[in-house]
Amino acid sequence: MNKGKIKLGLIGGGPNSFIGPVHRIAAYMGERYDLVGGVFDIDYEQSKAFAEKLELDASRAYKDLDDFISGELSRPADERIEAVSILTPNFLHYPMAKRLVGEGFHVICEKPITMTAAEAVELAELVEQKGVVFSLTHTYTGYPMVRQMKAMIAAGALGKIHKMDAQYYQGWINPFIHEKDKRAGVWRLDPAKSGQSCCFGDIGVHAFNLLEYTTGLTINKVLADINTLYEDNPLDVDGTALVRTTDGVRGIVRASQIATGEENNIVVTVYGDKAGLRWEQENPTYLKFMEEGKPAQILKPGNPYLSEFSLESTKIAPGHPEGLFDAMGNIYSGTAQAIRKESYRDGAFPTVQDGVRGMNFIEAVLESSKNGQVWVSI
Ligand code: NAI
Numbered sequence: 001m002n003k004g005k006i007k008l009g010l011i012g013g014g015p016n017s018f019i020g021p022v023h024r025i026a027a028y029m030g031e032r033y034d035l036v037g038g039v040f041d042i043d044y045e046q047s048k049a050f051a052e053k054l055e056l057d058a059s060r061a062y063k064d065l066d067d068f069i070s071g072e073l074s075r076p077a078d079e080r081i082e083a084v085s086i087l088t089p090n091f092l093h094y095p096m097a098k099r100l101v102g103e104g105f106h107v108i109c110e111k112p113i114t115m116t117a118a119e120a121v122e123l124a125e126l127v128e129q130k131g132v133v134f135s136l137t138h139t140y141t142g143y144p145m146v147r148q149m150k151a152m153i154a155a156g157a158l159g160k161i162h163k164m165d166a167q168y169y170q171g172w173i174n175p176f177i178h179e180k181d182k183r184a185g186v187w188r189l190d191p192a193k194s195g196q197s198c199c200f201g202d203i204g205v206h207a208f209n210l211l212e213y214t215t216g217l218t219i220n221k222v223l224a225d226i227n228t229l230y231e232d233n234p235l236d237v238d239g240t241a242l243v244r245t246t247d248g249v250r251g252i253v254r255a256s257q258i259a260t261g262e263e264n265n266i267v268v269t270v271y272g273d274k275a276g277l278r279w280e281q282e283n284p285t286y287l288k289f290m291e292e293g294k295p296a297q298i299l300k301p302g303n304p305y306l307s308e309f310s311l312e313s314t315k316i317a318p319g320h321p322e323g324l325f326d327a328m329g330n331i332y333s334g335t336a337q338a339i340r341k342e343s344y345r346d347g348a349f350p351t352v353q354d355g356v357r358g359m360n361f362i363e364a365v366l367e368s369s370k371n372g373q374v375w376v377s378i
Contacts, residue, residue, distance in 0.1 A: 006082050006339055008033040009072070009105075011065065011096055013087035014041030015050050019110060022328050023085050023137070029315070029329030032336035036060055036081050039068050065096055069103055082106055083133070083339060089193045090201065094119045097134075101126050106133040106339050108332070112205055112362065113355030115195040120359040124352045134352040135335040138209045140266060141350055142327030144301040144313040145287040149214045149270070149277050150347055151307030157289075158272025161215055164243075164251035166207035169265040173198075173237050173257035177229055191234050198235035200226065200365050204255030205358040208243075210268045211253065212357065213347065214277075217245040223375045224365040229258060241365050285321050309345055 008027055013020025020040075027033040037060025040047040044063045051061030060081075062068040072081050083106040086096050094114035097107050101123065113136055114120045127134045140146055153161070176182045176189070187193040188202055195201050212219060226239030238256040245251070259265070266281035276290040287299040299306065302318035313330045316322060334348025360378045368376040 002078060002082055003340070005034045006032055006106075006336055007036045007080065009036060009060075009068065009081035009084040010038035010040055011068070011084060011086050011088055012040070012042075012092070013038075013085065015046055015053075016041075017087060019087055022139075022325055023087055023108075023332075025325050026328035026332045027085075029326065030333035030336060032333060032340075033083070037062065037068075037072075038081075038084070039064055065099060069099065073103065083108060083335070086110060089187050090195050091115060091193050094123065097123055098126065101130050101132055101134065104130060104132060106135075106335075108135045108137060108335055109355070110137055111209075111355070112195060112201045112358055113352070114359055117356065117359040117363050120352075120356040124356050127352045133335060133338040134355075135331060135338075135349040136351060136355045136358075137328065137331055138206055138213070138350040138354060138358075139324060139328050139331065140206060140210055140281060141213050141347065142313065142330035143279075143281070143284050144306075144310045144322065144330075145279055145284060145299065146210070146214065146268075146327075147313050147330075147347065148287055148299060148301075148306050148310035149268070149279055150216070151309045152277060152289075153215055153270060153272075155307075157275060158270060158277060159274030161217065161249050161270060161272045163271040164211050164215060164217075164249065164269070165254075166211045166251070166268045167254040167266065168203040168207040168256075169254070169259035169262040170203060170257045171260045171262040174260045177233065177237055177258060180232070183233065189233065189235055189237075194235060195362075196235075196366055197226075197362050199237050199239060199255050199257050200224075200241075200362050203257070204239065204241070204253055204365065205362055207253045207255055207266065207268070208241075208361045209350065209354060209358060210266070211243070211251060211270075212354075213350070214268060215245075215249075215270055217247070217249055219243045219251070219361065220246045220378050221375050222361065222364040222368050222378060223373055224368040225373050226365060226369040236366075236369075239365065239369065241368070284323060284327075309347070312345075 224241035226236040337344035
């Protein structure tokens with residue numbers, strides 16, 4: 001049985017990638033992983049140069065996934081890469097995850113998990129069959145104050161939940177979307193690479209996940225209105241979805257990539273009959289607790305009044321801000337506990353089932369909007 005540091009491989013996440021550095025740094029934060037090799041870039045020369053820069057064994061900078069799998073499986077079991085992070089554009093998540101899980105590797109995968117809900121279901125079955133750990137990096141679930149929100153709601157601090165609202169607003173597509181030539185350079189706007197949805201697949205799914213993660217409720221109905229802005233742009237860049245849970249709680253998921261001037265403006269708010277809680281990712285160390293009839297309180301990480309789950313997710317003394325890297329670090333640490341068969345908390349990392357939920361949500365949003373804004377069951 002393997003023990004000690006987990007040997008990690010990366011697919012994608014190379015020199016010019018956006019999310020690669022977040023994963024690499026996060027993996028080292030809990031001192032549970034060693035980056036050993038991978039296919040770091042679509043360009044083999046870039047991949048090799050990157051491995052050299054990181055001072056990795058050159059024989060473990062692979063040309064492609066086939067090369068990676070045969071190279072690693074030919075090594076003695078105790079030297080092999082055990083877990084692989086898939087950090088490529090969306091269309092490669094499913095084929096790569098399927099092969100890696102099939103060969104018995106643990107997988108840490110970027111969202112959206114697949115291109116279709118059917119693929120996600122198939123992958124979930126394979127994960128179950130192979131008994132590997134599958135972690136889906138809905139990064140925001142790793143923030144200490146999001147975990148605090150989850151713990152407080154589970155403990156009944158809000159009373160009976162009766163309203164929820166999650167927003168993810170960005171504006172970065174605004175300058176690209178208005179000119180056809182510029183649009184062509186954005187893989188997120190290309191259905192072949194991005195999938196059925198741009199905005200909801202990329203960020204709306206994070207907002208949806210935050211509502212289910214913090215409340216523990218299951219959303220089973222959606223009524224959505226999405227906007228592609230131009231007829232010749234096939235994918236959504238903005239939209240709103242009304243949601244309902246299995247026990248009738250109403251809510252809203254708002255997502256946009258054309259909210260001009262916005263950066264990563266995520267806000268999740270949950271209201272109950274006794275109190276409300278609001279968390280904003282651009283001020284991630286503040287959790288606003290609004291009790292009926294009392295002045296609002298600001299809860300902050302690392303303080304003894306917080307839940308154990310939140311405290312375990314904080315790495316430094318109160319008042320020193322932690323952010324996105326730390327949140328991803330917490331997801332990597334939770335995943336490591338599962339890989340090493342240690343006990344871990346519910347919510348320590350999003351799973352393949354969260355991936356299935358996310359894909360069901362994305363498809364329900366698209367179906368609802370296409371059919372004239374009607375309620376669709378998830
Ligand atoms: P990017 O375009 O910046 O980087 C993609 C990387 O994949 C590049 O290094 C590229 O060379 C590599 N790549 C492409 N094809 C490959 C192949 N066949 N083999 C090996 N490497 C290959 O993309 P970005 O923004 O880093 O997004 C990657 C994924 O991460 C997407 O699925 C995206 O949805 C997700 N993401 C998640 C975030 C989160 O908060 N969890 C934030 C940003 C992105």
